[in-house]
Amino acid sequence: DGGITQSPKYLFRKEGQNVTLSCEQNLNHDAMYWYRQDPGQGLRLIYYSQIVNDFQKGDIAEGYSVSREKKESFPLTVTSAQKNPTAFYLCASSSLGGSNQPQHFGDGTRLSIL
Amino acid sequence: QQQVKQSPQSLIVQKGGISIINCAYENTAFDYFPWYQQFPGKGPALLIAIRPDVSEKKEGRFTISFNKSAKQFSLHIMDSQPGDSATYFCAASRTGANNLFFGTGTRLTVIP
Helix, strand or coil, X not given: CCCEEEEXXXXXXXXXXXXXEEEEECCCCCEEEEEEECCCCCEEEEEEEEECCEEEECCCCCCEEECCCECCECCEEECCCCCCCCXXXXXXXXXXXXXXXXXXXXXXEEEEEC | CCCEEEECCEEEEEXXXXXXXXXXXXXXXXXXXXXXXXXXXXXXXXXXXXXXXXXXXXXXXXXXXXXXXXXXXXXXXXXXXXXXXXXXXXXXXXXCCCCCEECCCEEEEEEC
């Protein structure tokens, strides 16, 4: 079954700690995205990547970092600089062609502060 | 600022009724308007999408109505079922852009 796998489902972060969220897709999509979802707000774009070894900042990139070493993988690191990291994080992928291509989402990682 | 405004925030509908969710946008360059459905603990899934060259698109019980002059679009769910209970997000984007702008979501509850 093709799809997007995010892990872990739940993650806890201590003060001053960096944590990394995993996102893997087997849809052969070139583009991948990271969104943050907060209650009462829509999804907000953190980072996106259209090709291996290249990525762009979204609207709320501060305090986050990404890498794209393989087409299938797009991990997100929430750094200690992100002062309000508690949220539901969603990874998505799509074919190239901009956001007009349907985006397929994983089932998310819920990050909380200890 | 919010690029796409969505209302209502929550909606309760009787089984068999019609659910209507509305969205409005300002950027006239937007030319792709998808709707996503999200169940608790899951990622959003694309439900239906429309481009501004048509005023309506129907897929089963789901219909998007699009009013280009008013810069508004809406989702109609006919014969609403308890299984439709979920959060619905509208979104908008423009050709060549990589950013999909989402509304704030509508939590729909369909009561039996």
